[in-house]
Amino acid sequence: MKTATKQVLKHHICCQSNNRISWNLFTSETGHFVGCGFYAKMLFRCWSSAASFFLHKRGLQSLQMVYAEYGDPSKVLHERTEELKPLSKGELRYKMLAASINPSDINQVQGVYPVKPPLPAVGGGDCVMKVEELGPEVKEFQVGDWAIPSHPGFGAWRTCGITTPEHLIKVNSKLPAQYAATLSVNPSTAYRMLKDYVKLGAGDAVLQNAANSAVGQLIIQLARHFGHKTVNIIRDKNDGGKTAEYLRSLGADYVVTDTQFKEESKRIFGELGPPKLALNCVSGRSTLYLAGALAPRGKLVTYGGMSKQALQIPSGALIFKNIQVLGFWLTDWDQKPENRQQRIQMLDELSELALSGKLKMPLYESVPFKDFRRAMEESLTGTGKKKMLVFD
């Protein structure tokens, strides 16, 4: 079964990349006359494969990475080809342009993420699509428009598909596809955390750990754009200043290692004033120091836990400084219908910032969809850069 699906994958990858059909499937294994049954079978296979070819040429056959059970993504994900039906009223057909592999996508396949689409499910969430065909009565989109999913667990790892407009949000088609595919998660996370927790004025300090993460880099750039100062903590073990230099080039005001922060935080916040907002992607002992540095009534917002340890919060900071320890999950924010309009505005603003060069997206490695397994393997082992699947 697995071999068969692999053959189908090769067949379609071949179609996709060389624009011609591999005819292997149409030859009998022996080349001998084996009676009417054989010819009938051969004729049927010939017809179905030719139909598949034309469907695929019209973008009506979707190659997908699917999982039918939770588990190790390198084991449970398998290829599937789906014939796309003619569009019904209110439906539209899209072609995938780019889709990323995020830790949350991996956790979803592993079954350890709170978003659990019904199985079997196409993997992946963040992507950008191009609208290719409109069904009757679709007015929200034009052919050629670009869109990103409006809901989590969309199923991004597929060459094309059919959906309805409420599952999509239009984005600026002038953006590079890789940028557009990541707009909906990391930049939005950075944006909302800077906007929704504390009313920050010009020159107000924002403190963050994991400053070199994708979100961390976007926080630096957005904070600079909004006029805030950032104090950025990176790991003690780093590349001897290159990371700090890169973050400063993005607009970081202070970049310190964990150890430097413990020694210098008093001086830094003596200059800047204590931060009202601290953003945490590490947890563990790191939050002891974030909480300790926060201003009275300051907020510590957690959006990740890279150390895989619980946050440590001193009781005194909660009781006597009245700090608040909160969490942010973009999926939860995105899912609220009342945020839809605000989300569209935010994505427009983020697109403008990216187009004007004020927002550099974190670097990705582009990987053709046919090399999905390598991309996944490297994502699982944490080797190389974050992966962006591209579709020709």
Add this chain to the structure above:
Amino acid sequence: MKTATKQVLKHHICCQSNNRISWNLFTSETGHFVGCGFYAKMLFRCWSSAASFFLHKRGLQSLQMVYAEYGDPSKVLHERTEELKPLSKGELRYKMLAASINPSDINQVQGVYPVKPPLPAVGGGDCVMKVEELGPEVKEFQVGDWAIPSHPGFGAWRTCGITTPEHLIKVNSKLPAQYAATLSVNPSTAYRMLKDYVKLGAGDAVLQNAANSAVGQLIIQLARHFGHKTVNIIRDKNDGGKTAEYLRSLGADYVVTDTQFKEESKRIFGELGPPKLALNCVSGRSTLYLAGALAPRGKLVTYGGMSKQALQIPSGALIFKNIQVLGFWLTDWDQKPENRQQRIQMLDELSELALSGKLKMPLYESVPFKDFRRAMEESLTGTGKKKMLVFD
């Protein structure tokens, strides 16, 4: 100097407890005639001591436990006698009825508490006083009224004093003095935490650790009065069921040890529904389990840190369940002028509940003020019950 103040203390304690003067001070050490100087000196001492006697009998001489520097309470606290001046406009004179020794009072003397009255300061905060004399134009109180301090760091460890009405809140004089003296802290803390964080309905579950603490016992009783269910965690090392039995007699719905909670929380909250509010006085690993049990968007409120360890909060509970980790400090709430009216209403309600028998105050050991040093020593070493100083 220290010996001198001790003698003065003994002298006054003697006055207080036996209603007569110890005349030791008026005898010469030799008993011989030593000239006019001696008689003049003796006459002066005689006069001043007699004056002191009458002042004290009228309650105009205040014996106080004072600290002029921060440090070990058994070392830095010393006795002082203060002559009370005649009342000015807007002042009133009070007699102390009862005053407690709380951990926060000890921390204040140690200099590790955020409330720092100007030094030298009279120690102690929670107390109940009886108004004994009104200065001109005082209309807020009558002679005989009972009052508690309206501000922290009042200086409760004194036999009597002069203050102004805005530093006091009237309380019901039908209460036992020991009850009234503790109204302003523990019951108010329990009350506010149940009222101000989560809108709880009838039958809603409240989870707490340190359920046997003074505040814990009050939470159980107030929650029962408000119609909520309590799940109460006590230490693994306890007295073999007596504590659980006592807490159940106060109205606790579930009493479990730390270990039992880990095993049974699913079953308990399967029956009750997950709690929207968890109250933490322990911190450390205990909060891992409180946070884990909380309902989505639930609140974990910290009012103490008995384990002297930082809280541990799982990142996932913040991100995916969107729980909030907050702190409560009654002093902060009390200090806000906008809460004054609400505070008076709350104290009235708590007094009614205590008078009607619905609210049992946690048990204290009453200690005469003259035995202050023993009471402090036992408070510092944690031996015996919490101490309530009483004044005859």
